[in-house]
Every structure is written in C-alpha cells, then in structure tokens.
Amino acid sequence: MRRPFGKQHRRSRTPGRPRRTSRLLAALVTAATVLTGTAHAAPESGRSAPLLDPQDPNGAWAGYSVPGTRSTPAPQVPKGAVSGMDVSGHQGDVDWARAWADGARFAYVKATEGTGFRNPHFDQQYRGSHAVGMVRGAYHFALPDRSSGAEQAHFFVDNGGGWSKDGTTLPGALDIEYNPYGDGCYGLDPVAMSRWIADFSNTYHARTGRFPVIYTTTDWWNRCTGANPDFAPNNPLWIARYGPQAGELPAGWDYQSIWQHSDRGPLPGGQDTFNGNANQLRRFAS
Template sequence: MNRRVLVAGALAGCTVMAAGGAMAAGWWTPWAAGELAGVDVSSHQGLIDWRALASDGVRFAYIKATEGGDYVDPTFAQNWTGARDAGLPRGAYHYFTLCRTGREQAAHFIATVPREAGMLPPAVDMEHKGPCRRGPTMPDSVVVSEMQAFLSRLEAHYGVRPILYTTREFHDAHLTELRGERFWLRSLFAPPNFRQDDWVIWQHHNNARKRGVATPIDLNAFRGDEAALQRFALQPEAGT
C-alpha cells in the first residue's frame, strides 16, 4: 500500500469517526431542512440544568409525567418548573399501558399535570405490548377505543387534542386504521416511512449528548418553524 492510499485511508477513517462523533453529540440533525430541535426527558436523565440545555440549540421539551394508573415520574415537577424557567415551551407525556383503562389513566394524568397557558399539547406514549405484572392485559380489540377514551378526556380538560407517540411496531400492530390524529414518530436516523402526512414531531436520536444533562438524551424535530411551534403551543389560560 503506497503513501497516497494510506493518507486516503486515514482521511476516510477520520471522516467516519467525525460523523460518528457528530451523531453521538446530537449534531447529525434534520433541522437544516427547517425543523426545530427538541428533547424528551424523564427520571432517567437525572438532575437537569435546564438553562444550559436550552442554550444548546434546544427549542422545546417533552417531560414524562405519568405511567399507567398510578405512577408519577419523580422528576416531573422539578423538570416542569425548570423548563419553564429556562424559557422552553414544554409539554407533558403519559406512558400508556395495556393494564388500566383509558379513563383511569386519563384521570391520573389530569391529577398530575397542571393546565397552563403556553404548554404544548399533552402526548401519549403508545409503544408497550408486553404483559401486565398485575391483572390482565387489555385485548387488542379494545386498545384503540381505550386510547381514544384517554385522548378525549384530556382534550376536554386541556382544550387541545393530545398527540400520539409511537413506534413502527406498535403502530402496525394496533393503529393502522386510526385517522385524524397527529403523531410523534420514533424513527432513528432516517425520516419516518409511515404516517408521513400526519407526523408533527420526529424522534430521530436516542443517544445524544447535550449540555446540562449527564446522561444520553433523546432528540426530536418539530415539523415547522418558530411561528408554527408557537401556534402548536397555544393554550387557553389556566382555569378557563
């Protein structure tokens, strides 16, 4: 192998390493085409410095609030306040299980998440297909109706229809016939190849690094500009 080949090989290796480093750091992002950068967080991220995070190119955040009928994320209240104080539009999400009715899960979310002006629409995470630890798992035939009961109760309370976070696997198993909903889709490193006309947020990275967060973090892209994000976040005044 001559020197030119060696140099070319070394340069190619550096390019691959740089690309891999950029992806890990969260720089390999889609908003060159106009989308805005966001994150979603839970207790897995530990203590977050929200001002540092907001200074690292982040424009919005979704924060885990609840799961099932009785679990509250232990960092929700702190993250909810921290994101607001850092000036970030933020919304809360619920991890929907197949173990409790939609009505029960909606009541739990509503009891936990305040209704505030400027918050993003609530989101429901629909990806769980495993068995329940206690009690029966709801049959496939009622998953959509129970989820819709959840959505309708949140819409009545918060004044806006929640968005649906889902994976391709869960979508194809349960949600293919669903119409008229807005989606937040998980599709790592490539644009979503399903619900292409229906997605509002795209989760494209699950192992990024951002200032103010000690652990890897999920990255998302909002489909629109700053004005569209402001319209997306428009909410009634709390208590109205």
C-alpha cells in the same frame, strides 16, 4: 415514548416488574427492531436494552432504544426546524441552561405512568425547562392492561399533564408503545386497543380542551391498533424512528408534528425535532 441498570439489590418481585426472562426477551425484541430501522422504546419510560430505570423503579419513558443507535446515520432535519428533547426520571435533575445553550427550544417531560407512578423529578424538569424559555409539555406512559383509558387520562391531568392556552404549554402526550413488562400489545386485540386510546384521548380532551399528541412507532401502531387511521384527524403525531428520515408513518397520518430521531446527542434524553419553525411551535402550543 424507553436504560442502564443501577446497582442490583436483592428484593422480592413487585407487581408489574418483569422477571429476568421477560427482560431478556424484551431486550432481544428491542435489538431486532433497531436492525429493521424502527426504534421500539424499551422500558422506565417510552428505551435502552436493560429495561429498568434506577430513578424510576416502577416506570417506563418515551422512546429509547439499544446502544446500536449510536451508529445510526445523522437525521436529515429540515432547515429551520426546531430542536427539542424529552426526559423522564431517568435523567434526574436537568441542567436546563445548558440544554438551552445546546439548542433545545422545547421539551416533553414524563409526568405519569399507569395510575400509580409519578416522575419524582417532574417539578424540576417541567418548571426548569419553562424557566429558561422553552415551550414544554408533559407526557404519560400508557399501561392499557392496568386500568381504563379514562382513569389514566384523569391521573395524568391531575399530576401535571394539563394544558393551558398560554403559548408555552404543549398539549399532553400519550406515550403508547410496546409493553416493557409483558405482551407487546398489552393483551388487547386491535379493537380493544383502539377503544382504550379513544377513551384516553376523549377524556383528556374533555378535561383540557385539547386532544393529546400520540407518541408511537409505526410498527407498534399498525400491529396493535390494526392500522386504525381514525386518530389522525384529531391527534398530532410524535413519531419515534431512529434513522436519517422519519420513514413510513402510522396508518392515517400524512405528516408528523414531532420526530424523535435518537436517544443520544447533545441534549439529555430523547432528541426531537418539531416539524416547523419557532412561530409554528408557538401556534401549536396555543
């Protein structure tokens, strides 16, 4: 997976929250990557130049970038592809009937981050999207420098990130991207990062029977995992790239299952497209 600041209140710095200089550096990095055509999600959760969501004071959300994306050329979406969206606590309670009327047929909802943050709007967002007929799933914003992949996978599953073979529940997604709170690769070398992702993925599979979708950008993946292709056979790809096309994919993947192509549009949150038709989306969920 990526906000405007709310009113600023004087308070002591909490663990994990970036200092002002870190926020500025992160925003500059985000702006530079948009110029190169890659949308690095700034923080929560997995995207805007200012980094902290007043709704999610400890969190980060799948894939938002700087205001410059407003001038991004319209995405070239294949005919018959299914439109969807991703939301976090930043969006608050969502008008799901309106989102359905505007064309959304699936949704990913942020559930957790690290091992200590839960989206306070998760129930309304997750249940509300299902109530209007959407296929929906949950995603987890990874913080690999805080705890193991297994610990975070358990936390995710225990707090809304599970999966059931009912045709309406998407497999859980791991939002793994540039660190909004510090070093871009979370202080891990490519081998250690790949092991962390494998730990999360294998634990999620053991708990649910499905491997998680991986949400990332090509630039982050190739840099921070050493272009590790070993995940492509098991983990569907949710690519974040703001532009007319999805562009080059991370090492190992030949196609994306979901493309997040913008953070602005008719739908709240991230604007997504499933790489298939409605029947294929249901099969993907099953």
